Amino acid sequence: xxxxxxxxxxxxxxxxxxxxxxxxxxxxxxxxxxxxxxxxxxxxxxxxxxxxxxxxxxxxxxxxxxxxxxxxxxxxxxxxxxxxxxxxxxxxxxxxxxxxxxxxxxxxxxxxxxxxxxxxxxxxxxxxxxxxxxxxxxxxxxxxxxxxxxxxxxxxxxxxxxxxxxxxxxxxxxxxxxxxxxxxxxxxxxxxxxxxxxxxxxxxxxxxxxxxxxxxxxxxxxxxxxxxxxxxxxxxxxxxxxxxxxxxxxxxxxxxxxxxxxxxxxxxxxxxxxxxxxxxxxxxxxxxxxxxxxxxxxxxxxxxxxxxxxxxxxxxxxxxxxxxxxxxx
Amino acid sequence: xxxxxxxxxxxxxxxxxxxxxxxxxxxxxxxxxxxxxxxxxxxxxxxxxxxxxxxxxxxxxxxxxxxxxxxxxxxxxxxxxxxxxxxxxxxxxxxxxxxxxxxxxxxxxxxxxxxxxxxxxxxxxxxxxxxxxxxxxxxxxxxxxxxxxxxxxxxxxxxxxxxxxxxxxxxxxxxxxxxxxxxxxxxxxxxxxxxxxxxxxxxxxxxxxxxxxxxxxxxxxxxxxxxxxxxxxxxxxxxxxxxxxxxxxxxxxxxxxxxxxxxxxxxxxxxxxxxxxxxxxxxxxxxxxxxxxxxxxxxxxxxxxxxxxxxxxxxxxxxxxxxxxxx
Numbered sequence: 305x306x307x308x309x310x311x312x313x314x315x316x317x318x319x320x321x322x323x324x325x326x327x328x329x330x331x332x333x334x335x336x337x338x339x340x341x342x343x344x345x346x347x348x349x350x351x352x353x354x355x356x357x358x359x360x361x362x363x364x365x366x367x368x369x370x371x372x373x374x375x376x377x378x379x380x381x382x383x384x385x386x387x388x389x390x391x392x393x394x395x396x397x398x399x400x401x402x403x404x405x406x407x408x409x410x411x412x413x414x415x416x417x418x419x420x421x422x423x424x425x426x427x428x429x430x431x432x433x434x435x436x437x438x439x440x441x442x443x444x445x446x447x448x449x450x451x452x453x454x455x456x457x458x459x460x461x462x463x464x465x466x467x468x469x470x471x472x473x474x475x476x477x478x479x480x481x482x483x484x485x486x487x488x489x490x491x492x493x494x495x496x497x498x499x500x501x502x503x504x505x506x507x508x509x510x511x512x513x514x515x516x517x518x519x520x521x522x523x524x525x526x527x528x529x530x531x532x533x534x535x536x537x538x539x540x541x542x543x544x545x546x547x548x549x550x551x552x553x554x555x556x557x558x559x560x561x562x563x564x565x566x567x568x569x570x571x572x573x574x575x576x577x578x579x580x581x582x583x584x585x586x587x588x589x590x591x592x593x594x595x596x597x598x599x600x601x602x603x604x605x606x607x608x609x610x611x612x613x614x615x616x617x618x619x620x621x622x623x624x625x626x627x628x629x630x631x632x633x
Numbered sequence: 634x635x636x637x638x639x640x641x642x643x644x645x646x647x648x649x650x651x652x653x654x655x656x657x658x659x660x661x662x663x664x665x666x667x668x669x670x671x672x673x674x675x676x677x678x679x680x681x682x683x684x685x686x687x688x689x690x691x692x693x694x695x696x697x698x699x700x701x702x703x704x705x706x707x708x709x710x711x712x713x714x715x716x717x718x719x720x721x722x723x724x725x726x727x728x729x730x731x732x733x734x735x736x737x738x739x740x741x742x743x744x745x746x747x748x749x750x751x752x753x754x755x756x757x758x759x760x761x762x763x764x765x766x767x768x769x770x771x772x773x774x775x776x777x778x779x780x781x782x783x784x785x786x787x788x789x790x791x792x793x794x795x796x797x798x799x800x801x802x803x804x805x806x807x808x809x810x811x812x813x814x815x816x817x818x819x820x821x822x823x824x825x826x827x828x829x830x831x832x833x834x835x836x837x838x839x840x841x842x843x844x845x846x847x848x849x850x851x852x853x854x855x856x857x858x859x860x861x862x863x864x865x866x867x868x869x870x871x872x873x874x875x876x877x878x879x880x881x882x883x884x885x886x887x888x889x890x891x892x893x894x895x896x897x898x899x900x901x902x903x904x905x906x907x908x909x910x911x912x913x914x915x916x917x918x919x920x921x922x923x924x925x926x927x928x929x930x931x932x933x934x935x936x937x938x939x940x941x942x943x944x945x946x947x948x949x950x951x952x953x954x955x956x957x958x959x960x
Contacts, residue, residue: 341771341872346774371872465924494923511663511664511918512661553777630779
């Protein structure tokens, strides 16, 4: 071992020890998100704060990169390791890229769980899914099919072609297409979660498939851009834009009729549950297949063979409840 | 005269765009419908406006990477203002967007002019700072469609003489830019400062000040686009137009604006933007895998730049315009 390496190791151990001693009385849980400034994660933070208040001796460190990159998250994780936090709850931008950094954190005794967007198995102790992929896949096609009594063409407008979440949901959706006779999936396009590209892709769908009845966008930027494109094309009532979105962002689209209904789990509940799980595991609960770990008011999470658990079903929002929820998140 | 035009950058690019449209029409005939082409022009308007600003900056041997961040910050400010005061006349909103954008551009300009920091470093820095400021003033929240006033959202969509106002904004900017670049002292100074800075100093031009004005104009246009962008997509958040500065620079490069400064035209910038706009609008309808789409966009840029550098190599620098015309 070279001298420099030895010195660095000593410094690192020293920092870790100092970190531990500083946080002896309060449990410091870092909520690492895909990027700061996204409504969904701001809402999750609200839930985490709620859990912290309930638990009393918890400090939440809400952090993340400024853009949705794995590199940015790795930097954040490294600085959290240096600070010696007690637990990291992360929604990952890339399941594999962040795993080595998180492994390093676990080696230093930090509890690591992933939530929302998962991390590879070796990089976390457990993963909390907001819902289960089959339920989401079924929900998004059901939302479209419910308003198409005679069947017809639907298209999917996703985020990037490599987005883990969206790809799984679309696959699950395709599996249950048989339960909705007469509904044809004609295309899957990618708006890269950019407002302008998603808008253009939606325009492209309308031009290519004149008989299109619904656009399913399982991403918040996509659903918003598609409903704006449908509104601008004067096709409200003809094409229903649905999928996953946030009530505060979708209120305008629901009001105008471009979107009849859409779904999302409650991110407040998700941040709350992730915090509760991090706390319980940091305090000694073991994350192993079959284990049941408490999530406070959200009940118990039961881990499957991959140490994954589902929180709850997605929730449908429409004209009847949008007013109530748009100010929440 | 005609032969000179045919050999010009603009003619080659126009030909390339027409060829591209023809190829797309083979796969998707509805693309050439006049209404669709008008839509493509409309959709490319923000890129054209920004490319004109960027062209002026590049002419002076500088580069402005902060345009997209400037756009996003100005867009957020006018959106927040719209929430606070929904009844404010739109003329004021547009003027505010222009002047706030100009102010942000001036920050770049002053740093380049007075502190002599390389423009790429300055604008890389301000790019991050501007995005950071959006985060601070919005607290990371989105401004959504239902929070904006109907008039605020309607302006870029309003149809005037058959075209949406967004297209008219672009057309007006193009016309003003052509006049300024070709008929005013300032316009000619941009070319002179970039073409030969030493000679420019001997003719009494202040290189730094000219660059300052280039950044100011680029900023003002980015600010204007900021309002148009948030009202068109009816949403404002930290990441809007993320990475768009690269599209703007690409449009300029495709349009034959020399990164070394001094060479370029408004027409080139506009055509370069339209070339990218046609590709962006065509890719969704011609049914190609998204992985190929990225490769195709990139290849188009490299081919254009390769052609550009070849074209510039053979030609010497024109010293006496009249002599060249005679020859």
